[in-house]
Amino acid sequence: MQPCTDKPSLECSDEIDINFDATVFSQISNGVAPAGFNLLLFQPNNPPQSPGDYSALAVVANPSLAPFSVDFTLTGTGTPTSQTFTINEFDSNGFFEGVATSGVTTLVSTVPEPASFSLIGAGMIIGGIFLGFRFSVKRAGSG
Numbered sequence: 698m699q700p701c702t703d704k705p706s707l708e709c710s711d712e713i714d715i716n717f718d719a720t721v722f723s724q725i726s727n728g729v730a731p732a733g734f735n736l737l738l739f740q741p742n743n744p745p746q747s748p749g750d751y752s753a754l755a756v757v758a759n760p761s762l763a764p765f766s767v768d769f770t771l772t773g774t775g776t777p778t779s780q781t782f783t784i785n786e787f788d789s790n791g792f793f794e795g796v797a798t799s800g801v802t803t804l805v806s807t808v809p810e811p812a813s814f815s816l817i818g819a820g821m822i823i824g825g826i827f828l829g830f831r832f833s834v835k836r837a838g839s840g
Contacts, residue, residue: 709758711797712785717741717749717769721777724770725749733760738767754787779804 713734717725719741730736730753741749751767771777779801786794 709755710787711755713753713782714785715751715780715782719746719748721772722749722769723772725767727768729766731761731763733757777804
């Protein structure tokens with residue numbers, strides 16, 4: 698049985714497809730797609746020199762369009778740019794009908810924050826210095 702056999706909207710049986718250039722990206726992982734999508738990730742350079750691919754296929758009519766995301770590893774230096782994407786239409790038998798639209802993704806930087814243990818450790822060091830200074834002032838005043 699094919700998903701969305703009645704195809705009541707353009708969103709049913711459509712695929713969001715994002716390519717990742719094999720010369721820029723070495724790995725894609727942790728793909729996220731909202732409920733109502735089947736998600737597949739294909740790694741860059743597998744087979745050699747082929748792009749990586751993020752493919753999310755809508756399997757229900759009018760699925761949620763909550764944010765889509767994927768993590769990636771760069772092969773070189775510099776910062777990544779936005780990726781081009783296409784929305785491909787498929788019929789109820791899974792045959793490609795054409796490209797519905799295309800565009801550019803929005804890059805959301807999630808630079809790792811300092812670990813909470815590091816922050817706690819820094820706080821304890823600062824607190825220890827403060828307490829040590831406070832005790833040395835008390836001793837100087839009482840002696």
